[in-house]
Amino acid sequence: MSTPVTNRLLTTEEDARQAEGVLQQIVGPQGVLSAGHHNHEMTPLPREIGVLLQQVLQAVARGSTVTVTAIPAEVTTVTAAAMVGVSRPTLMRMIRDGELPAHKVGTHTRLASADVTAFIEARRARQRAAFDELRSILDD
Known part of the structure; x- marks a missing residue:
């Protein structure tokens, strides 16, 4: 890997x-x-x-x-956790809860880089939307 x-x-x-x-x-x-x-x-x-x-x-x-x-097409959970900015146990919970797709290679969990990047972009979009909503509430 x-x-x-x-x-x-x-x-x-x-x-x-x-x-x-x-x-x-x-x-x-x-x-x-x-x-x-x-x-x-x-x-x-x-x-x-x-x-x-x-x-x-x-x-x-x-x-x-x-x-x-x-970034390689497939990353380890340690690399994915660093990309997302969370701990490895938190990343594993996110995988278990279906927030991030992953697959097993033998006993190791791997993630597609594209899936990790898409997750990060979606999270940023949600954060921006929440910030814009908060700003519009404060402007009223």
């Missing part, structure tokens, strides 16, 4: 200038990123790749530290 691989890029002022220059060269109409080929023809990148690259370049242009983590 592989664990997440993290790479950290500490940017310099020169990196920031270069990233800004690259952004100006590759952002096309409607903010779509395009890449040039050997024949100098600009081809739009797939949306998800374009968004990812644009976020990285914008962070570098601001002089921020960029951390990229590659």
